[in-house]
Amino acid sequence: MAFEGLTERLQGALSKLRRKGKITETDVNQAMREIRLALLEADVNFKVVKDFIKVVKERAIGTEVLDSLSPAQQIVKIVDEELTKMMGETAVPLNKSPHIPTIVMMVGLQGAGKTTTAGKLAKYLIQNEKARPLMIAADVYRPAAIEQLKTVGQQVEAQVFEMGTDVNPVEIVRQGLAQAALQKNDYVLIDTAGRLQIDEALMQELADINELAHPNEILLTVDAMTGQAAVDVAEGFNSRLDVTGVVLTKLDGDTRGGAALSIRAVTGKPIKFTGQGEKLDQLDIFYPDRMSSRILGMGDMLSLIEKAQQDYDEQKAADMAEKIKENSFDFNDFLDQMDQLQNMGPLEDIMKMIPGMANNPQLKNIKMDPKDMAHMKAIVQSMTPQERENPDLLNPSRRRRLAAGAGRPIVEVNRMIKQFNQSKKMMNQMSKGNFNGMEGLMGNGIKGKMGKMAMNSMVKKQKKNKKKRLKNARRFKS
Numbered sequence: 433m434a435f436e437g438l439t440e441r442l443q444g445a446l447s448k449l450r451r452k453g454k455i456t457e458t459d460v461n462q463a464m465r466e467i468r469l470a471l472l473e474a475d476v477n478f479k480v481v482k483d484f485i486k487v488v489k490e491r492a493i494g495t496e497v498l499d500s501l502s503p504a505q506q507i508v509k510i511v512d513e514e515l516t517k518m519m520g521e522t523a524v525p526l527n528k529s530p531h532i533p534t535i536v537m538m539v540g541l542q543g544a545g546k547t548t549t550a551g552k553l554a555k556y557l558i559q560n561e562k563a564r565p566l567m568i569a570a571d572v573y574r575p576a577a578i579e580q581l582k583t584v585g586q587q588v589e590a591q592v593f594e595m596g597t598d599v600n601p602v603e604i605v606r607q608g609l610a611q612a613a614l615q616k617n618d619y620v621l622i623d624t625a626g627r628l629q630i631d632e633a634l635m636q637e638l639a640d641i642n643e644l645a646h647p648n649e650i651l652l653t654v655d656a657m658t659g660q661a662a663v664d665v666a667e668g669f670n671s672r673l674d675v676t677g678v679v680l681t682k683l684d685g686d687t688r689g690g691a692a693l694s695i696r697a698v699t700g701k702p703i704k705f706t707g708q709g710e711k712l713d714q715l716d717i718f719y720p721d722r723m724s725s726r727i728l729g730m731g732d733m734l735s736l737i738e739k740a741q742q743d744y745d746e747q748k749a750a751d752m753a754e755k756i757k758e759n760s761f762d763f764n765d766f767l768d769q770m771d772q773l774q775n776m777g778p779l780e781d782i783m784k785m786i787p788g789m790a791n792n793p794q795l796k797n798i799k800m801d802p803k804d805m806a807h808m809k810a811i812v813q814s815m816t817p818q819e820r821e822n823p824d825l826l827n828p829s830r831r832r833r834l835a836a837g838a839g840r841p842i843v844e845v846n847r848m849i850k851q852f853n854q855s856k857k858m859m860n861q862m863s864k865g866n867f868n869g870m871e872g873l874m875g876n877g878i879k880g881k882m883g884k885m886a887m888n889s890m891v892k893k894q895k896k897n898k899k900k901r902l903k904n905a906r907r908f909k910s
């Protein structure tokens with residue numbers, strides 16, 4: 433996941449400040465040195481770091497901060513604001529044409545993710561605007577490019593216009609635009625050829641397409657994994673094409689994040705979307721403030737809520753709440769909830785968005801292994817409909833059958849059923865507004881369990897001692 437190293441180091445520097453009561457100018461300078469190193473280490477552009485530190489230091493060393501009640505908090509807030517500003521302040525939507533079609537041209541180096549992003553964008557427009565995009569295959573050099581775009585088009589149910597690889601890309605775009613006019617497509621996405629590095633021929637071809645199509649949006653696709661080099665590439669394209677926006681792909685990869693932080697400051701162009709994975713629904717709108725709060729390890733509740741709302745089904749939620757209240761929540765509902773959770777993406781990413789969880793060191797060892805979810809689903813799926821509706825039927829012999837059916841150890845089946853019953857009880861209590869039930873249950877869960885264990889061991893010890901006493905008495909008697 434991107435930014436991990438940077439988050440740790442920024443938090444380190446800022447938590448040192450938090451631990452101090454009074455903060456002096458020296459403390460601030462020390463923290464700034466550490467933050468500067470952290471940003472350089474994350475491969476952020478040198479000049480961008482210099483400007484950032486200068487502004488933060490100026491703001492942090494004012495008396496209204498150092499003499500305030502919570503100087504450390506103020507400084508964190510300043511860092512967050514300036515980090516957000518560095519990445520562009522607010523989200524910038526896709527440019528829209530006053531009349532159809534809105535024409536978007538995808539440009540970028542080979543392998544940056546243009547074709548994938550074109551597909552993601554088509555899917556996004558179809559889902560959010562009921563759009564009817566036409567994708568134009570203008571990459572005639574990479575043999576598989578046209579096939580790849582057609583496959584992506586099928587997956588997102590968007591039409592692809594192509595004329596094979598023997599026609600000049602400018603001509604393909606001309607004919608594609610004519611078809612879009614005939615069909616009244618509301619969006620045209622032009623997938624252009626990439627090159628391993630910026631070359632004159634590529635740039636000239638893109639300039640010709642730009643001249644012909646007058647796109648409303650020239651989206652520069654940049655692979656975040658290439659770090660600082662990505663920024664140099666962006667500058668190269670921008671100087672020739674006057675790019676209107678950037679898509680930062682592969683942020684799910686193990687990138688230090690420097691490109692995300694530098695590219696806006698260096699090119700002056702907004703990052704509009706980020707790619708968070710190979711799947712065609714892993715395209716996110718870029719929100720500088722949310723990215724900043726994630727980098728600072730403060731979670732990102734807004735995105736989490738949006739993710740949950742994406743396939744949030746009002747009616748389903750109401751039914752679920754009813755079942756919880758009536759205590760009739762069964763394993764079918766449990767399966768639903770697991771599917772819903774799985775749709776929201778990898779559990780680690782979800783946990784990272786929960787404030788306080790994001791920087792929770794425990795998170796590291798609670799490895800949210802997606803296999804665990806799959807195992808739980810397998811166990812539930814090997815239940816009969818009656819068992820799912822009435823978990824009380826699950827006696828030991830049925831549990832043994834489940835374990836065999838799901839290929840999981842019986843201890844895992846028992847643990848899962850126990851967790852299910854506990855959480856069902858907890859949710860039922862909470863649905864009645866009885867939150868102390870939760871501590872109670874959790875208490876029972878934790879203190880209770882500890883208490884029981886302690887009790888059992890005490891009873892055992894007493895029994896053993898009693899036996900010993902009886903034995904000794906007999907011996908002495910004889």
Ligand SMILES: Nc1nc2c(ncn2[C@@H]2O[C@H](COP(=O)(O)OP(=O)(O)OP(=O)(O)O)[C@@H](O)[C@H]2O)c(=O)[nH]1
Pocket residue numbers: 540541542543544545546547548549571574577624625626627653681682683684685706707708709710
């Ligand atoms: N992990 C990850 N992989 C991505 C992302 N976006 C694209 N990819 C992968 O990156 C590789 C290149 O993607 P393409 O869309 O073919 O890149 P391109 O820019 O069209 O490449 P050319 O057509 O050769 O210019 C593919 O394997 C994609 O699946 C992303 O956000 N995350």
